[in-house]
Amino acid sequence: MTIRIGIVGYGNLGRGVESAVRQSPDMELAAIFSRRDPASISPLTPGLKVVSVSEAGSWKGAIDVMILCGGSATDLPTQTPEFASHFNVVDSFDTHACISDHYAAVDAAAKKANHLGIISVGWDPGLFSLNRLISQAILPQGNDETFWGKGVSQGHSDAVRRLRGVKDARQYTIPVDEALARVRSGEKPSLTARQKHLRQCYVVAEEGADRELITHEIKTMPNYFADYDTTVHFITEAELQRDHAKIPHGGFVIRSGVTGMNGQNAHVIEFSLKLDSNPEFTASVLVAYARAAYRLACQGHSGCRTVLDVAPALLDPRSAEELRRTLL
């Protein structure tokens, strides 16, 4: 019996879930649910049903886990609790400051309907959170730092695009090698934003735009760029298409800590990701946690969970016996 997956929202993340499910022998795609006109959507998978999201309710019983692929700003805060009333759900809610509220809303809805929800799944929050937790629990006397990149920041790219005279733009966040080396050495440096990350902007300017003004406006933009060393490169639209079409990302969680009666021995735990496609990787994490949500629900559990609460063996299609035999 395969796990029947529904995809809610068919953007980059939804398409990533579609291809990740196809790599999962224990899963099948049931349908895509979209707010757009279903006739306007051509799934990558021939024959896969596309349904208006307003009709999702009639799919109760035909879908084991709904994977919610909308945005954290406006979609997920209402969508995840709503869908948790009818389905087991997984989402990638990533507004760090609002996770406790979102958890409470999903927990209440899921418990009432006897469903299982896992929220804030992905890599940060997600796998990075998991590694912070495990490394802090093992080395309580220590310090950890997270570095992001090299990768495209959607928020910073958007901020540049909003400037007058900018036609299109891509912003990369890049960890500073020297800072990485200092943290890895166990030095526990106190690093400013500027010392940890560089920002690199590729900008397509409109014809006749004042490039010096654009550069100045970017570099002095509060919150987004003013606290960082930022470089601005003007390129053509064709160059942007050719060289900056992918959405790579990644990063590092590094914890250093000490053990021994006098803290005489130092240890470094490092977890890192290097991703060609941020949405496809996030989707792959969502699909693994959808498997866990299904299994927890089958075991009679309900309510909300995060990656911190899920036993790792639940993520893998193999049996507990096989995992012990092959991985330990």
Next chain:
Amino acid sequence: MTIRIGIVGYGNLGRGVESAVRQSPDMELAAIFSRRDPASISPLTPGLKVVSVSEAGSWKGAIDVMILCGGSATDLPTQTPEFASHFNVVDSFDTHACISDHYAAVDAAAKKANHLGIISVGWDPGLFSLNRLISQAILPQGNDETFWGKGVSQGHSDAVRRLRGVKDARQYTIPVDEALARVRSGEKPSLTARQKHLRQCYVVAEEGADRELITHEIKTMPNYFADYDTTVHFITEAELQRDHAKIPHGGFVIRSGVTGMNGQNAHVIEFSLKLDSNPEFTASVLVAYARAAYRLACQGHSGCRTVLDVAPALLDPRSAEELRRTLL
């Protein structure tokens, strides 16, 4: 109410547990149990009780989790099931080929007595197994490699010490940088033992010993050295004491995999450890999992678990709410 910990076996690992428990505000050390004459043992912690292991039974009810710090070859196969009849237990059993049998024995004893046991805790098996599992579940179309070192291999050091004319020796296992780089690049190379690791031996020879013969015997020793590029350095006993007294170790688990409808996007997940003291770090992992064993037992669970079965939040003393708020 603090978690009362007993330590069974007071070698390097037991001493590591002792110092790790002292970093844990929710735990206290109840006693050390040893096969040696208790009067001959001076714990690092003033006033800590040392008891003959034969009297452990009378501590039932006074200890929440026993951490078994004996060896995998002869101690743990009998000790862990035995102690699981009287206590919740955690061990670092690391004979990979025998883990399934050990699991079955501990599971039967623990279930019968309504206790909880977690076996094969440490970093390999342990944290490395966890990372293999998570990265395989997320990137099912991929390949992973484990590298060990730079670190002291006790087994290889012993093999050199057994040679005629060798007074003492230390063997380091060292990952080959080029192999690491190829795996990180996502290349999925098929690597021989020789291509993955170097072996470096520091040998104190007895007076008048034939150093050329010793070098030859090391380099051609089947299983241990013949399949590797091995270097042999002769040093004095004083140099061995001064430069090779620590027991460092570490390693890398690197998985590369692809996503997308045509596998067009590549991703690399890497987990690595750099440890000044192998036994102290292993002990710190044992102590975090002892916390999980206690909590699982309190929730009414019994039987055997491995790191693959334990939800990460159980490892940390903080509440689930605080973890969500601070780590996600």
